[in-house]
Amino acid sequence: MMKQIEQVARWITQAKRVVVFGGAGLSTESGIPDFRSPGGVWDKYDPEDFYYQKFISSEASREKYWQMATEMYEPMKKAQPNPAHLAIAELEKLGKLDCVITQNIDGLHHKAGNSEEKIIELHGTAMHVTCLNCKKRYDRDQIQKRIRSGIKVPYCDDCGGPLKPATISFGQSMPERETEEAYHRSSSCDLFIVIGSSLVVQPAASMPLVAKRNGAKLVIINRDPTPYDDLADMVIHGQAGLTMAAILDLVREGLGIAGR
């Protein structure tokens, strides 16, 4: 694995535009379960209950959604960035990060220190809540406080519309600006690094293909195999935190920068 890590560090040092593409496997070392590993979210909850159509269909399904969303929010709120997030933030500090495209909704790239404009949240964020009717935005903790005080289904103060965490659920349309931006950045980078994703959910999972088709080198750092492994220039089946920390040690060396 050391040879692979050295090679990726060299590619990063030589690259002009590095895009990092993250999935839930980036955050498991921060205590947030991923979706498809054993014991993950889809072992605990039925994905059907998270469909957008179901959410808007009835008060009862909104109540069930908010119960589950509250359970999932607690570990996210307490979570701290792990060495993988810190390595991606350091890539930006070293001037080696074009952007990080994330499928995650946990806000850990912001907490790790990446700048807002470098983070593309393809599946939205659990850190705030929006009204599905008038789009008014609320801080997530403000709404969780209402839930804790006994409100089972929160509605908008302004228009009475249903409130939902600002995440993109199955069946909900993707955020236009973020999706376009992610396609554009994926097609114009020269190094695309996937970290901690099973690459099974479209359209997010097509980004590595877009990058590869436009001439970028593709690196996949993931504990388990993905459908894109054969397409990749390098596949490292390892832990995100350990692998990314080792890569950054070598990138710093390659750039002649002393250790942290």
Ligand code: APR
């Ligand atoms: N280090 C490296 N890889 C890891 C680690 C880790 N510490 N922990 C988990 N993984 C890998 C797993 O092997 C798995 O292949 O991360 C991957 C996580 O895959 P998923 O659970 O499918 O998560 P993700 O790819 O982000 O799912 C995409 O599906 O349900 C939707 O909206 C949800 O954004 C999510 C989307």
